Amino acid sequence: MTKVLPDPAKRAMLLTALYIAQEQYGSLTPDALERVSARLGISPAQVYETATFYSMFRTQPAGRYVLQVCEGLSCYLADGAENLAAYIQNKLHICPGETTTDGLFTLQMVQCLASCSSSPAMRVNDTLYENLTADRVDMLLDELRGG
Amino acid sequence: MANVNVVINGIAGSVPAGTTVLEAARQLHVDIPTLCDHPAIQPIGACRMCLVEIEKQRTLQPACTFPVSEGIVVKTDTPATMNARRFVLQLLFSERNHFCMFCQMSGSCELQTQAYKHGLDSWRYDRAFPVLPLDATRQYFIMDHNRCILCRRCIRACDQLVGNATLGLKHRGANTMIIADMDVPFGESSCISCGTCLQVCPTGALIDRASAYLGATAEVKRVKSTCTHCSIGCGTELVMRDDRVIRIEGDWTAEPNHGLICEMGRFQPLNDKRAPVTKPMVKEADGWHETSLQAALERVATNLKTGKVTTVVSGLATNEAAQIIAKRFPGAKQLMEGQAPAVTSSPLKDMDAADLFIVVNTDVAHEYPVASFAIKRSVHLRGARLYLVGDTGDSMQPWTSRSIQEAQIDALLPIIEGAQNPVIICGKKGEALAMKIAKVVTGIKIVDLAPAGNTMGLVQAGIRQQFSANGFDTCYILAAEAQDAPQELLEACAQAKFTAVQASYKQPWMDIAQVILPTPVSHLKCGTFVNFEGKTGVVNAAAACNANGEAQVLEQLANLL
Numbered sequence: 281m282t283k284v285l286p287d288p289a290k291r292a293m294l295l296t297a298l299y300i301a302q303e304q305y306g307s308l309t310p311d312a313l314e315r316v317s318a319r320l321g322i323s324p325a326q327v328y329e330t331a332t333f334y335s336m337f338r339t340q341p342a343g344r345y346v347l348q349v350c351e352g353l354s355c356y357l358a359d360g361a362e363n364l365a366a367y368i369q370n371k372l373h374i375c376p377g378e379t380t381t382d383g384l385f386t387l388q389m390v391q392c393l394a395s396c397s398s399s400p401a402m403r404v405n406d407t408l409y410e411n412l413t414a415d416r417v418d419m420l421l422d423e424l425r426g427g
Numbered sequence: 428m429a430n431v432n433v434v435i436n437g438i439a440g441s442v443p444a445g446t447t448v449l450e451a452a453r454q455l456h457v458d459i460p461t462l463c464d465h466p467a468i469q470p471i472g473a474c475r476m477c478l479v480e481i482e483k484q485r486t487l488q489p490a491c492t493f494p495v496s497e498g499i500v501v502k503t504d505t506p507a508t509m510n511a512r513r514f515v516l517q518l519l520f521s522e523r524n525h526f527c528m529f530c531q532m533s534g535s536c537e538l539q540t541q542a543y544k545h546g547l548d549s550w551r552y553d554r555a556f557p558v559l560p561l562d563a564t565r566q567y568f569i570m571d572h573n574r575c576i577l578c579r580r581c582i583r584a585c586d587q588l589v590g591n592a593t594l595g596l597k598h599r600g601a602n603t604m605i606i607a608d609m610d611v612p613f614g615e616s617s618c619i620s621c622g623t624c625l626q627v628c629p630t631g632a633l634i635d636r637a638s639a640y641l642g643a644t645a646e647v648k649r650v651k652s653t654c655t656h657c658s659i660g661c662g663t664e665l666v667m668r669d670d671r672v673i674r675i676e677g678d679w680t681a682e683p684n685h686g687l688i689c690e691m692g693r694f695q696p697l698n699d700k701r702a703p704v705t706k707p708m709v710k711e712a713d714g715w716h717e718t719s720l721q722a723a724l725e726r727v728a729t730n731l732k733t734g735k736v737t738t739v740v741s742g743l744a745t746n747e748a749a750q751i752i753a754k755r756f757p758g759a760k761q762l763m764e765g766q767a768p769a770v771t772s773s774p775l776k777d778m779d780a781a782d783l784f785i786v787v788n789t790d791v792a793h794e795y796p797v798a799s800f801a802i803k804r805s806v807h808l809r810g811a812r813l814y815l816v817g818d819t820g821d822s823m824q825p826w827t828s829r830s831i832q833e834a835q836i837d838a839l840l841p842i843i844e845g846a847q848n849p850v851i852i853c854g855k856k857g858e859a860l861a862m863k864i865a866k867v868v869t870g871i872k873i874v875d876l877a878p879a880g881n882t883m884g885l886v887q888a889g890i891r892q893q894f895s896a897n898g899f900d901t902c903y904i905l906a907a908e909a910q911d912a913p914q915e916l917l918e919a920c921a922q923a924k925f926t927a928v929q930a931s932y933k934q935p936w937m938d939i940a941q942v943i944l945p946t947p948v949s950h951l952k953c954g955t956f957v958n959f960e961g962k963t964g965v966v967n968a969a970a971a972c973n974a975n976g977e978a979q980v981l982e983q984l985a986n987l988l
Contacts, residue, residue, distance in 0.1 A: 325595030328609040
């Protein structure tokens with residue numbers, strides 16, 4: 281029997297449930313969202329609402345590695361940061377929001393990653409990389425391609 | 428709760444602590460402009476139209492969500508508040524495509540009214556001219572995202588009042604859009620077409636197909652009436668222009684529905700495509716002919732005087748019609764849809780205090796939609812549980828904790844006994860089981876809904892028997908606009924020597940009757956009805972009650988008997 285909880289309690293679990301679903305499914309596919317909706321007893325519209333509001337949730341399939349480049353103020357002002365996104369775009373031939381044809385990399389622009397003191401910063405899946413330069417990006421991408 | 432002293436625009440008053448500034452202002456008859464606020468739903472402070480100056484607050488505060496405290500001093504009409512509101516309106520008008528002269532809501536629109544009030548005569552900001560879709564996939568109303576100001580009234584009404592939670596938002600900031608379910612076309616969503624969102628929309632974003640461009644607020648009048656399509660008997664408002672009903676809305680002040688009505692009450696009456704009976708009709712050897720009322724009545728009277736008569740009355744008939752039939756017609760008088768509940772029902776308002784609902788053998792979502800709204804919002808917002816027992820249809824499944832068969836009821840009894848405030852919802856088919864549960868669980872409330880809109884009224888008039896196909900050769904049927912006549916009735920009357928039907932629509936009666944008399948559809952009737960709670964509702968017909976009214980035709984017929 282499904283335990284029915286008052287709405288605020290159900291909603292409190294929603295973010296965590298979406299995070300887990302995204303880990304399992306790769307992205308928040310309609311199937312994943314429907315499972316969250318049924319499991320928590322929250323209407324599909326309200327689940328979709330939350331999933332599309334936060335930039336760390338994806339409703340579209342992404343590459344194996346999601347490159348989240350910070351465009352917050354500190355990273356923006358840091359030496360070379362403005363070029364970081366442009367460098368990745370040129371190197372991988374994708375725009376923000378797109379995935380490489382080999383399905384390996386997705387580029388995404390995000391707000392502050394809480395690394396202002398070590399900007400510019402980029403998050404690759406769950407790992408944070410700081411003090412980035414073009415050389416370090418090259419090394420990182422090569423390493424990811426190899427692994 | 429204790430009262431606190433407030434001063435709004437220099438007017439002193441005393442209101443309960445916790446009241447919002449907006450409610451307090453309304454009590455003191457101070458007008459604060461609003462857009463996203465609606466008295467029936469929870470405020471969220473989204474539109475910022477109600478910004479006011481509050482002493483000791485650093486910035487302007489939204490009146491709709493700010494609670495009053497002792498000694499609060501509020502000013503609502505200072506230059507700062509007026510500027511802030513004009514700024515809000517300028518932003519709203521520049522965001523999407525608000526061109527009043529082409530909009531069907533022009534003259535009824537709350538956004539337009541505020542713009543006039545605040546002297547907006549030009550756009551201060553460049554407009555974005557976004558290309559936004561229009562969703563016309565729903566049968567009765569259209570969603571035009573261009574007119575939407577994202578006040579979320581529709582979302583909140585669907586969520587908090589109806590409990591259906593079909594509507595939501597997608598994305599954020601300037602990309603925000605109203606969606607249904609997971610961004611599917613509205614017509615393919617879980618929407619149940621109750622139209623509550625349409626009724627609360629302050630702009631032209633939700634458009635009623637039937638009444639679009641037919642009349643703005645100043646051109647229509649509103650007549651309070653009662654919906655008679657099921658035994659809940661919801662209070663409605665008929666929106667009328669030149670004696671024509673263009674739209675039906677829920678009456679926010681009415682018991683027991685508090686503004687909510689369903690597809691049956693709001694849309695179906697004005698979208699009925701069946702061929703109406705406009706004139707009295709008689710069947711001759713060469714087919715059907717229209718005739719005068721007098722000639723038709725005489726033919727009916729002659730037959731009623733000589734035959735063995737049974738009169739069958741639909742629960743859509745008024746008390747006044749039922750009384751004439753009960754007192755002055757010969758022979759048996761019977762109920763078309765079934766008998767009245769054997770249990771004295773608890774009122775609908777008890778459902779909003781329940782922590783456990785047991786729906787027994789009733790498809791509550793289709794037969795009594797407004798009762799199903801109370802279940803849905805209780806499950807959705809208060810965490811109440813819903814058990815379905817027996818034959819209950821599929822529509823309540825997403826709100827259901829458990830579905831069981833009738834035979835398994837014993838296993839459920841300890842759970843029901845453990846609940847603080849259990850309520851059984853049943854109709855005639857679930858009554859026996861409901862009474863069995865009530866024997867074990869003392870004090871359980873039973874909401875026992877009658878089979879048709881005015882069954883209770885017919886019973887009070889003295890028509891108590893269920894229809895039975897035996898013992899008559901002459902049949903008079905007061906069918907009104909009944910959709911699903913029992914097959915048994917149709918067959919028995921087709922066999923009878925003479926059948927007369929008083930109906931709003933021609934079929935299926937033309938196949939079995941010799942005379943058909945007209946009667947107005949429910950929202951054009953005048954008379955009274957009694958709902959399942961025993962409350963008498965007045966059906967105020969828009970048009971005057973003339974000689975062609977339901978009871979008036981019966982009166983003339985009775986005079987000939």
